[in-house]
Amino acid sequence: MKRFFLSILVLVFSCETSDDQVILDYQLEGEWMLTEISCFCAFDPEIDFTETRLLFDVDTSSVTVINDGNYQLFKESGIYKYGGQNNIISFPDETSYQFEVKGSQLSLIYLDEPNIADDEVAYYFRRP
Template identity: 35%
Template sequence: MKKLLLILALIGTVLSCTDDDISTDPELSGNFYLTDISCFCGFNPEIDFKDFKLQFSSTNNSFTLINPTEDYFYIGSSGTYNYELDDTILKVEGAASYIYSFEGNKLTLTLLDDPMVADDELVLTYQKE
């Protein structure tokens, strides 16, 4: 009886283990502010990009997005978002996916656009604080 319980416990332990290796990138940790936008979109030329911020927590693959105005938002409205990484792709839960890259302390997010839509190109450049 003890052997049966031990076997069942081992089977339960093995089955409860998953292969959920969460991909992380230590560079995606900290605070970033927007420095440049390239898109087929309009924005007020007097807007201060530095007020648009990303606060990444790489320990749980989430970020907080801060938008000073809801008139303009490029990733989503202000809030906290979970993300997944797949090589150089940052997939935002409930939103779009972006190719991400670093050059020094600059983070570039390039929207993975729909090839059938001609005007959805978007490149966001952030500076690490």
């Protein structure tokens, strides 16, 4: 009986706890096209937001940013790894976004510095 309790104690204390963060990103899979940006900023009315696209690959936890126009509206074109937890996407450059998918609409809301009023920005995408 003593060995049984000792074995249980060894099992309990030898189990590793995982600090891996889990992101609920399965809804992000695929292509998204920028349709609108909401911020304390102004854009030329001629800017075509749809020239910015995101391609999420949830199997590799990466997103490809494509800027077909002259403007970098979200991030520079390239492939970015991401992590996060629940509905928060975090990038290696320490930027984070809260995301929400409703049907064919995706919103990415920049998690800003709360003491700075002018860095609040929300990006709205749709599936092409």
